[in-house]
Amino acid sequence: MAVAALAVIEASGTPLGPILVNRARSTVEIVVAEGTGATWPALPGTNCVEDAVMRCPATEFTAASRRHAGGRTWICAPGPERPAVTDSDVLCEAITTALVTLASPWLAPARATCSGGARLT
Numbered sequence: 001m002a003v004a005a006l007a008v009i010e011a012s013g014t015p016l017g018p019i020l021v022n023r024a025r026s027t028v029e030i031v032v033a034e035g036t037g038a039t040w041p042a043l044p045g046t047n048c049v050e051d052a053v054m055r056c057p058a059t060e061f062t063a064a065s066r067r068h069a070g071g072r073t074w075i076c077a078p079g080p081e082r083p084a085v086t087d088s089d090v091l092c093e094a095i096t097t098a099l100v101t102l103a104s105p106w107l108a109p110a111r112a113t114c115s116g117g118a119r120l121t
Helices: 002-012 088-114
Strands: 019-022 027-030 072-076
Touching: 002 027, 002 088
Parallel strands: none
Antiparallel strands: 019 027, 019 072
C-alpha cells in the first residue's frame, strides 16, 4: 500500500520528505510534521508514531546503492532539495486513494450483487 500511496503523491507533483524502508519490520517510514499523530485517522495498515527515536542510516544508504544499516535504507534521503517532512494531509489522502484502488478488485463483486436494489445500512 505504501508504494501505491507514494506513487499517488509523486503523480500529484507534491514533493516528498525523507522516507525509509525498514526491512526488519516490513514497513515504510515516512517523516511527517511533529504533532501529526494527534489528528492521524485510523487508516488500515498505518500507524503514526509520536515521541519515538528514529534511527536513520547515513544519507548514502539508499535503495539505489543497495546499502542498508540495521535493515533500513532510504527511498528518499534527506537533503537540501527535499522538504524536511512529507505533508501529512497529502499523505492521508494518498493512502485513502491507494486503499480504494487496491480494494477495487474485491469490491467489484459486491457492487454487482448490490446493483439489484439491495441497500447496505
